[in-house]
Amino acid sequence: MEATIAEQRRSIGTTAVIAAVGAVAFVVASVWYGLAVRGVTVPVEPVFTGEETFGERFRIFFGWVVLTLPQERLYVSIAIVGFACLGVVTILAMRAVATDQSLSRAGTFGVVLGSSLWIVGNVLQLGAHRAVGSMATHGNPLPTVGAIFFTADTIDDAFETGAFAALGVGMLVLASATFRADARAWGRYTGVLGVLSLILVAAYVGEQGDVVNVLLLGLGVVVLPVWLVWTATRFSSPAADGRLS
Numbered sequence: 001m002e003a004t005i006a007e008q009r010r011s012i013g014t015t016a017v018i019a020a021v022g023a024v025a026f027v028v029a030s031v032w033y034g035l036a037v038r039g040v041t042v043p044v045e046p047v048f049t050g051e052e053t054f055g056e057r058f059r060i061f062f063g064w065v066v067l068t069l070p071q072e073r074l075y076v077s078i079a080i081v082g083f084a085c086l087g088v089v090t091i092l093a094m095r096a097v098a099t100d101q102s103l104s105r106a107g108t109f110g111v112v113l114g115s116s117l118w119i120v121g122n123v124l125q126l127g128a129h130r131a132v133g134s135m136a137t138h139g140n141p142l143p144t145v146g147a148i149f150f151t152a153d154t155i156d157d158a159f160e161t162g163a164f165a166a167l168g169v170g171m172l173v174l175a176s177a178t179f180r181a182d183a184r185a186w187g188r189y190t191g192v193l194g195v196l197s198l199i200l201v202a203a204y205v206g207e208q209g210d211v212v213n214v215l216l217l218g219l220g221v222v223v224l225p226v227w228l229v230w231t232a233t234r235f236s237s238p239a240a241d242g243r244l245s
Contacts, residue, residue, distance in 0.1 A: 018088050090108050
């Protein structure tokens with residue numbers, strides 16, 4: 001009996017630590033990303049007058065891109081930690097949630113799949129951007145560099161669209177499973193997270209870049225960190241008797 005209690009305490013402590021790391025990672029990465037997009041921590045993206053030649057535009061644009069890549073590698077790597085923590089916390093905590101275990105497993109699968117897709121897409125993009133930076137600074141033909149850059153970004157957008165679609169559906173399924181376990185407040189919040197994720201998917205599909213950036217910032221700075229901390233807190237509550245409430 002004592003061994004079981006000790007194991008439960010270790011599991012609770014592990015979940016809390018992972019949730020805290022994930023929450024901090026999301027906040028730091030999202031704020032940093034927002035500042036970079038606004039041209040606060042990196043040079044502002046160049047605006048063309050229309051008088052430049054095609055070659056001049058390439059040189060100016062990729063000269064700017066090269067300056068942004070070191071910071072991009074850092075905040076994307078931090079965000080990868082956040083999504084990894086999101087998947088792990090979901091796996092650890094959801095076994096304590098629903099009376100309908102099939103819904104709980106399906107929702108957990110959706111969240112883990114979404115987190116994994118986001119990580120894979122961004123790792124691929126980081127690799128492609130590293131190649132772009134190296135090619136742009138070593139005299140490779142800029143049209144070729146541009147083709148690689150825009151292809152990599154398009155592929156990453158596809159991965160992120162799929163990631164948030166899976167995440168949104170997974171959260172909605174978890175919300176449904178949780179209501180059956182009377183974890184209503186947490187379940188409603190989980191449902192809101194799912195809906196916001198699907199709205200973000202629509203913004204990706206509609207190529208609404210400004211809306212995408214606002215939603216990414218809101219999810220990363222507030223919604224996902226709160227979900228992680230709340231989930232870990234409820235999971236570790238002795239009064240919950242092993243269930244979220």
